[in-house]
Amino acid sequence: MRLGRKTVGSARARSPKYDRHGVTPGIVHLGTGAFHRAHQAVYLDELLAQDSSWGLVGASLRSRKIADELNQQDGLYTLRENGPDGARHRIIGSILRVFAADSDLESLLRQMTAPSIRIVSLTVTEKGYCHDPASGELDLTHPDIVADLENPTSPRSAPGVLVEALGRRRQAGFGPFTVLSCDNLPENGATTRHIVLSYAGHRDADLAAWIEQNVTFPSTMVDRIVPATTSDDIAGVAAAVGVEDACPVITEPFCQWVVEDAFCAGRPAFETVGVQMVADVRPYEEMKLRMLNGSHSALAYLGHPAGFETVADATASPAIVQYLHDMMTNEVMPALQMPQGTDLPAYRDALIDRFKNPALHHRTWQIAMDGSQKLPQRLLATIADNLESGFPIGRLALAVAAWMRYVSGFDEAGAPIDVRDPMAEKLRAIADQNRGVPAAATKAFLSFERIFDPALATDPRFESSVCNAAVSLHDQGTLDVLASINAD
Numbered sequence: 220m221r222l223g224r225k226t227v228g229s230a231r232a233r234s235p236k237y238d239r240h241g242v243t244p245g246i247v248h249l250g251t252g253a254f255h256r257a258h259q260a261v262y263l264d265e266l267l268a269q270d271s272s273w274g275l276v277g278a279s280l281r282s283r284k285i286a287d288e289l290n291q292q293d294g295l296y297t298l299r300e301n302g303p304d305g306a307r308h309r310i311i312g313s314i315l316r317v318f319a320a321d322s323d324l325e326s327l328l329r330q331m332t333a334p335s336i337r338i339v340s341l342t343v344t345e346k347g348y349c350h351d352p353a354s355g356e357l358d359l360t361h362p363d364i365v366a367d368l369e370n371p372t373s374p375r376s377a378p379g380v381l382v383e384a385l386g387r388r389r390q391a392g393f394g395p396f397t398v399l400s401c402d403n404l405p406e407n408g409a410t411t412r413h414i415v416l417s418y419a420g421h422r423d424a425d426l427a428a429w430i431e432q433n434v435t436f437p438s439t440m441v442d443r444i445v446p447a448t449t450s451d452d453i454a455g456v457a458a459a460v461g462v463e464d465a466c467p468v469i470t471e472p473f474c475q476w477v478v479e480d481a482f483c484a485g486r487p488a489f490e491t492v493g494v495q496m497v498a499d500v501r502p503y504e505e506m507k508l509r510m511l512n513g514s515h516s517a518l519a520y521l522g523h524p525a526g527f528e529t530v531a532d533a534t535a536s537p538a539i540v541q542y543l544h545d546m547m548t549n550e551v552m553p554a555l556q557m558p559q560g561t562d563l564p565a566y567r568d569a570l571i572d573r574f575k576n577p578a579l580h581h582r583t584w585q586i587a588m589d590g591s592q593k594l595p596q597r598l599l600a601t602i603a604d605n606l607e608s609g610f611p612i613g614r615l616a617l618a619v620a621a622w623m624r625y626v627s628g629f630d631e632a633g634a635p636i637d638v639r640d641p642m643a644e645k646l647r648a649i650a651d652q653n654r655g656v657p658a659a660a661t662k663a664f665l666s667f668e669r670i671f672d673p674a675l676a677t678d679p680r681f682e683s684s685v686c687n688a689a690v691s692l693h694d695q696g697t698l699d700v701l702a703s704i705n706a707d
């Protein structure tokens with residue numbers, strides 16, 4: 220029996236308390252992947268019980284698999300929270316339908332143009348913004364941007380879809396919608412605004428000016444650990460719930476959403492369902508990107524090549540935990556400027572506990588993906604701040620060196636790594652030209668300006684720290700290097 224409108228009543232799980240027939244679309248969400256379904260869609264599921272005008276319509280910009288699976292289930296899916304005291308299941312009903320942009324682009328654009336849509340939110344991952352990670356500028360050579368500027372009414376990039384929909388609304392005399400980025404980008408609202416305005420400016424200066432004057436782009440901090448769903452998870456959910464679900468999401472109990480209160484076309488009463496509405500998201504976002512995501516990337520690049528398959532496996536190693544603890548304490552926390560009352564040591568300890576959750580099979584390989592897009596905001600921004608203030612950078616530099624070794628394509632046992640990154644080929648070429656000579660490889664990687672801001676890359680303190688770390692990793696291997704750095 221497959222999950223859907225008719226069978227949801229038989230599921231052994233909490234299911235929507237509101238009448239889904241009465242729900243109308245208020246938000247279009249681009250990127251209906253597992254993270255969105257474990258995060259924003261859950262907050263909205265809670266909200267729909269009090270206000271039925273904020274249903275979600277999803278869009279898959281890349282693969283149509285999720286769209287097909289969710290539509291076959293009338294948008295319903297299971298959320299499984301794996302906590303220390305067992306698993307909890309809940310059926311989420313906030314997604315009304317999902318368009319696959321490749322075949323349903325016109326329907327998607329029509330939906331985005333409807334006056335009832337007041338927010339368009341996004342989780343398209345870092346690379347979906349088609350920008351240069353180091354500078355934050357739109358990449359005008361990106362194949363999707365080139366294609367969209369040639370053919371702007373049939374866009375395939377996220378900026379292209381947003382601008383086309385906003386242009387149609389402007390033409391129809393409808394007001395704007397709020398663009399709400401929910402990706403782990405630095406200042407994600409301002410960054411998205413900059414990219415969208417830049418794309419719009421290359422297309423139509425009047426439209427760009429209209430967007431600039433009318434559309435708001437609030438920043439957000441989003442947090443929930445959501446490993447990719449496996450076939451074992453699918454079988455486990457079916458056994459627990461009693462109905463088959465092709466696309467359940469597996470997550471942890473923790474969930475946080477901090478949102479800048481700047482919505483140009485109205486918003487749901489987010490604060491009633493646990494969302495923190497604030498005037499300035501920046502401190503929260505820096506704390507999360509640098510502490511959680513920075514640690515995640517460090518442990519993926521150090522852990523995966525050393526044979527740790529999951530975050531829980533890696534954080535079962537006391538050496539890795541000490542390294543993360545010291546990195547956060549000595550090299551990340553000092554540069555954070557938090558609102559009064561924020562308890563950073565407690566945040567750090569809670570993160571380490573979340574990483575240790577043995578019920579989450581969060582692969583280091585999954586986190587290692589797209590490092591070229593992630594490094595600047597997760598590690599490099601902290602390093603730049605620390606160099607300015609005189610704080611230490613050794614552990615962060617080790618993580619950067621570990622990334623260079625990772626993208627070189629081999630683990631410590633000499634087995635090949637399947638490196639997934641939009642810049643994988645270029646990075647591999649740099650590695651191949653400098654194989655076996657870690658100091659030369661480091662210099663070559665550092666000159667890659669799309670990742671490393673030249674001001675940082677040419678700072679001799681940074682260069683020598685990464686170089687030394689790269690040589691140690693090459694000569695001694697991860698665990699020995701961690702033992703020495705932990706003894707410092």
Ligand code: CS2
Nearest residue numbers: 441442443444512515585586
């Ligand atoms: C992870 C994030 O895959 C990754 O790069 O660091 O997806 C992380 O799990 C989330 O940001 C947690 O909120």
